[in-house]
Amino acid sequence: MNAANLKESEADCLLRPGNTNCGGCGMSAGLSMLGRALAEETYSLVIPACCGIVAAGAFPTTAYSVPVVASTFGSAPAYASGVAAVNELNRDEAAKPKHVICWAGDGGTYDIGIATLSAAAERNENLIYICYDNEIYGNTGGQRSSATPTAAKTTTTPAGKHENKKDIIGILAAHQVPYAATLSLAHPEDFQRKIKQALSLNGFRFFLIHAPCPTGWKTEPSESIELVSLAVRSGVFPLYEVFDGVDYRINAEPDGTDPAEYYRKQRRFSGQEIDLGKAKNSIDKRMKRLHQLAEMSKSG
Amino acid sequence: MMNMQLVTGNHAAGHAMSLAGEANRSARGAVCGIYPITPQTEIVEYVARFPFSKGKVIPVESEHSAMGVCIGGALNGARSFTASSSNGLAYMAENVMVAAFYRLPIVMAAVNRTLGPPWNIWADQGDSLMFRDFAWIQFYCDTSQDVADTSMLAFRVAEDPRILLPVMVCMDAFIVSHTSMEIELATQEQADEFLPPCEVPHCIDFNHPVTIGGMTFAQDTLTHRVDLDEAIRRVPAVLEEHRAEFRKVFGRDVAGALESYRTEDADRIFVASGSISTTLKDLIDEWRAKGEKVGMIRIKLFRPFPCEEFVRMCGKVRKIGVLDRNYSAGTGGIFWQEVRACMQGQGDRLIQGYLTGVTGGDVVPSTVDEVLADLSQRSEAGEPVWKGIDQ
Numbered sequence: 001m002n003a004a005n006l007k008e009s010e011a012d013c014l015l016r017p018g019n020t021n022c023g024g025c026g027m028s029a030g031l032s033m034l035g036r037a038l039a040e041e042t043y044s045l046v047i048p049a050c051c052g053i054v055a056a057g058a059f060p061t062t063a064y065s066v067p068v069v070a071s072t073f074g075s076a077p078a079y080a081s082g083v084a085a086v087n088e089l090n091r092d093e094a095a096k097p098k099h100v101i102c103w104a105g106d107g108g109t110y111d112i113g114i115a116t117l118s119a120a121a122e123r124n125e126n127l128i129y130i131c132y133d134n135e136i137y138g139n140t141g142g143q144r145s146s147a148t149p150t151a152a153k154t155t156t157t158p159a160g161k162h163e164n165k166k167d168i169i170g171i172l173a174a175h176q177v178p179y180a181a182t183l184s185l186a187h188p189e190d191f192q193r194k195i196k197q198a199l200s201l202n203g204f205r206f207f208l209i210h211a212p213c214p215t216g217w218k219t220e221p222s223e224s225i226e227l228v229s230l231a232v233r234s235g236v237f238p239l240y241e242v243f244d245g246v247d248y249r250i251n252a253e254p255d256g257t258d259p260a261e262y263y264r265k266q267r268r269f270s271g272q273e274i275d276l277g278k279a280k281n282s283i284d285k286r287m288k289r290l291h292q293l294a295e296m297s298k299s300g
Numbered sequence: 301m302m303n304m305q306l307v308t309g310n311h312a313a314g315h316a317m318s319l320a321g322e323a324n325r326s327a328r329g330a331v332c333g334i335y336p337i338t339p340q341t342e343i344v345e346y347v348a349r350f351p352f353s354k355g356k357v358i359p360v361e362s363e364h365s366a367m368g369v370c371i372g373g374a375l376n377g378a379r380s381f382t383a384s385s386s387n388g389l390a391y392m393a394e395n396v397m398v399a400a401f402y403r404l405p406i407v408m409a410a411v412n413r414t415l416g417p418p419w420n421i422w423a424d425q426g427d428s429l430m431f432r433d434f435a436w437i438q439f440y441c442d443t444s445q446d447v448a449d450t451s452m453l454a455f456r457v458a459e460d461p462r463i464l465l466p467v468m469v470c471m472d473a474f475i476v477s478h479t480s481m482e483i484e485l486a487t488q489e490q491a492d493e494f495l496p497p498c499e500v501p502h503c504i505d506f507n508h509p510v511t512i513g514g515m516t517f518a519q520d521t522l523t524h525r526v527d528l529d530e531a532i533r534r535v536p537a538v539l540e541e542h543r544a545e546f547r548k549v550f551g552r553d554v555a556g557a558l559e560s561y562r563t564e565d566a567d568r569i570f571v572a573s574g575s576i577s578t579t580l581k582d583l584i585d586e587w588r589a590k591g592e593k594v595g596m597i598r599i600k601l602f603r604p605f606p607c608e609e610f611v612r613m614c615g616k617v618r619k620i621g622v623l624d625r626n627y628s629a630g631t632g633g634i635f636w637q638e639v640r641a642c643m644q645g646q647g648d649r650l651i652q653g654y655l656t657g658v659t660g661g662d663v664v665p666s667t668v669d670e671v672l673a674d675l676s677q678r679s680e681a682g683e684p685v686w687k688g689i690d691q
Contacts, residue, residue: 044504046372053513059520062511067504069375070513071368072394078365082331082372082380083504085356089329089378098506116368119361 012065014038019055019063024221026211026228027051027132029185031103034130035065037195043099046080048113049073050105051139052132074112076102077120080127088126099199102129106147107137110166121175124203131168131206134213142216150279152268154216160269169208169242176245178203184210184239186229190251194241210237218267227265233257235283240290248293259283303485309476310339312444312483313409313469314346316451317381319491320407321347321355327497328377330355333369335362337388338421339473340411344383363388367395367406374404375512377503379455381406385473386413386427393430399466400435402513403528404500405458406466408436409451412574412625413473414659422660423472425574425626429602429634435528437467437535438603440573442555445483446600447471449546449554452486452494456542459498462534472625473660475575486550494549536606557601560613562588566595568675569614571639572623573599576656576663580623583668594672599635607642614643619650621675623668624684625657632684650675653684661688 014035015021021028031052044067047053053070056062071079084100091097109117109131120127136154137143144154146166153160172180178201183191198205210231212224219227231237235254242248260276263269307315321330330352334344348357358369363384370380384392389410399406414424428438437457441447447469454467471477486494502512516524536557546554559577562584563569572580577598587594597613599605614620620643624633631637636653643649654671657663667687674685 042506044506044509053511054515056511056514059511059514059516062509062514064511065509067506067509068511068514069372069504070511071371072398075365075368075371075395078333078360078368078395079372079375081358081360081365082333082369082374082378083376084372085331085358085369086328086373086376086378089331089354089356115361116365119365123358123360 014065015055016063016065019057021051021055022215022221024212024214024219024224026134026185026209026213026224028055029224030132030209030211033185033188033191034195037192041099041199042096043101044069044083045101045103046071046076046083047103048076048108049139050108052103052105054139073108074116076104076108076113077116077125077127077129081120081123081125084126100127102127104129104131105138106131106133106135107145110146110168118175121172121177121204121206124177126202128198128205129207130209132209132211134211134216135165136213136216138213138216151274153271154268172206173242173245177206178244179241180206181241182208182210182237182239184228184232184237186225186232187239187252190239197241216268219265223265227262230257230262230265234259234262235287236262238287238290247297248290249297250290250294254287303487304482305485306480306482307444307485308342308478308480309441309444309447309471310342310411310478311346312448312485313383313451313471314343315485316448317407317409318347318350319486319488320452320455320495321379321381322350322352322488323491323495324379324498325354327499329379331369331373331378331380332357332382333360333366334358334382335360335366335384335388337363337385339413339477340383340385340409343409343411363392364395367392367399370406371395371399371402371404374406374500375402375503377498377500379498380404381408383409383411385411386415389427390415390430396431396436397434400528403464403502404466405455405464405498407451407454407458408466408468410468410470411473411477412470420660421473423475423575423625423657424659425470428468428470429626431468432603432634435465435532436603437465437532437601438470439467439600440470440602441476441600442575442577442598444476444479444481446555447476448483448485449550452491453542453546453554455495456545457535457539460538460542461499461501462538463531465531470574472575484552490549494546532604535604536601536609539601555598555600557606558609558613559598559600561596561598563595563597563613565593566617567593568619568621569595569597569617570621570623570672570675571597571599571635573602573635574625576623576625579663579665579668583665583672587672592676602635602638605638605642610639610642611646614646618648619675619678621652621654621671623654623656623671625663627655627658636684650678650681652678652681654687655684656687658688
């Protein structure tokens with residue numbers, strides 16, 4: 001982050017002050033970081049039903065400083081494909097391109113929007129799709145999604161979720177999209193670099209942001225950044241990027257932090273026995289696999 | 301300059317919509333989301349192979365996304381259109397509603413096919429009629445020529461700044477969609493002359509960034525709905541202006557909201573829509589030849605329902621028979637209900653409903669003949685009469 005970015009006026013912020021988002025909201029922090037990364041760019045947002053569109057506030061005001069189109073819950077990549085197509089048809093070669101960015105929660109990405117997302121990825125639409133993953137249907141008060149991690153309590157899994165979290169980056173990589181990467185709010189330089197990386201490419205680009213929801217996770221708002229930091233350090237949320245679905249690069253190695261530290265700070269994991277051994281085992285397995293993929297990418 | 305060709309209703313719709321899309325090359329271009337379903341598939345195939353000089357056709361994974369692409373395209377200022385049928389329309393429903401509520405001039409060809417299950421690909425208007433309360437303008441066409449001309453006219457009406465609403469151009473499955481007849485097709489020059497550049501005044505504007513579709517409270521939402529209601533009520537008058545323009549450019553008439561046939565001195569009027577009205581016309585001629593004073597009104601514009609004009613056309617005729625190729629379970633034909641509501645307070649009328657060709661059965665001349673005979677002998681209206689059920 002350079003000095004010029006720090007001097008941004010309130011009106012230039014992507015998400016302006018005065019929005020009604022909760023304290024400690026990971027989505028809000030993500031929007032701030034995104035706005036800084038895109039400060040020099042021209043772009044519009046397509047936002048399906050989620051806290052992201054509620055964040056705009058009530059008509060006729062909006063908290064967003066760029067054009068925003070609200071889409072139906074499962075439709076963001078379809079609306080965005082239409083918007084991007086018109087941009088392409090009216091491209092001014094002398095001017096910078098106009099980017100189209102989908103900003104969606106995990107419900108809109110992993111669940112109701114997965115078919116539309118898959119189709120837009122397969123067509124390699126010229127879009128940037130960002131999923132802020134709070135691992136819950138936050139806007140409706142905290143129900144399970146297929147992004148909810150094992151053992152987390154939600155209003156629809158009161159005894160904790162039994163199933164695994166979907167591997168959405170794996171799904172996108174399987175579409176061989178030009179770029180798919182994870183982003184952490186605790187790693188702002190990595191965040192900025194990867195957004196710039198995406199801007200240098202064309203076609204479908206996907207990001208996954210680990211986005212704490214203090215209301216749904218039953219955590220302290222002031223600990224949100226510490227939580228996502230712990231998630232990277234313990235390997236719960238690895239930072240990596242995948243080019244063309246095959247070229248894997250790990251961006252931050254876990255430092256040996258015990259995942260238990262991450263779980264114990266969140267009351268969504270309390271009240272049931274988390275099998276920490278099993279959790280650690282699955283984290284290790286995934287990191288091992290990511291390392292194998294990264295090694296293969298180097299040699300390939 | 302006559303461009304006569306032997307084509308189907310599907311070809312007519314695909315051709316007209318594609319020319320309309322191409323005509324917008326001087327503005328923001330054309331963008332279509334497309335997805336196949338029998339019996340409209342040929343329409344989106346036509347659009348997919350059309351050599352647009354400034355257009356993009358996106359073959360998506362569902363009807364829901366097909367309309368989604370059209371919404372995104374229109375919100376960025378493009379002319380957008382698509383086609384669907386039956387369960388495809390049902391699957392698309394959520395975004396169909398958005399197109400109207402976002403006031404987008406999208407045009408959609410709807411080939412009327414029976415909703416499943418049980419699965420049946422034949423003609424029934426129940427699919428598009430499920431959207432009668434979705435604020436779409438709806439035209440029901442009777443022939444391929446009507447489809448071709450109405451598809452072109454639809455863009456003028458939809459994009460009129462006084463309207464800004466989507467338009468559905470409906471035709472009966474197979475009877476119109478797949479049956480070839482010799483019709484006059486528009487040329488690109490005519491389309492260019494007839495259609496001004498598409499302007500969506502509330503499209504994405506980087507100089508004036510707004511959030512389209514954010515939250516509103518009840519009062520602002522109500523204002524939105526009242527605006528929308530006022531816009532759709534302007535359609536019958538605005539339609540007449542554009543029909544006059546159509547006549548100038550194409551040198552022929554295109555039917556408007558209603559079409560009356562031999563109603564002047566009629567003492568019985570039969571009301572129909574779509575292809576049934578063409579069969580009905582023949583039977584009216586036969587009965588007229590026998591000295592029977594029968595006439596017909598074809599309902600082409602169903603939303604908004606052209607009530608004033610309908611009442612005027614009916615005059616003092618007491619007996620009105622309505623033929624519906626659709627039905628609302630437990631109630632009867634949807635056009636019949638609409639006619640009854642429209643004629644409320646118009647004196648003593650006998651308005652009888654007939655369910656003809658519902659779920660795709662053939663409506664042959666003998667069926668229509670029975671309907672004419674039934675109404676003629678009636679002294680009072682009764683429950684809707686089902687035709688075509690095996691006894």
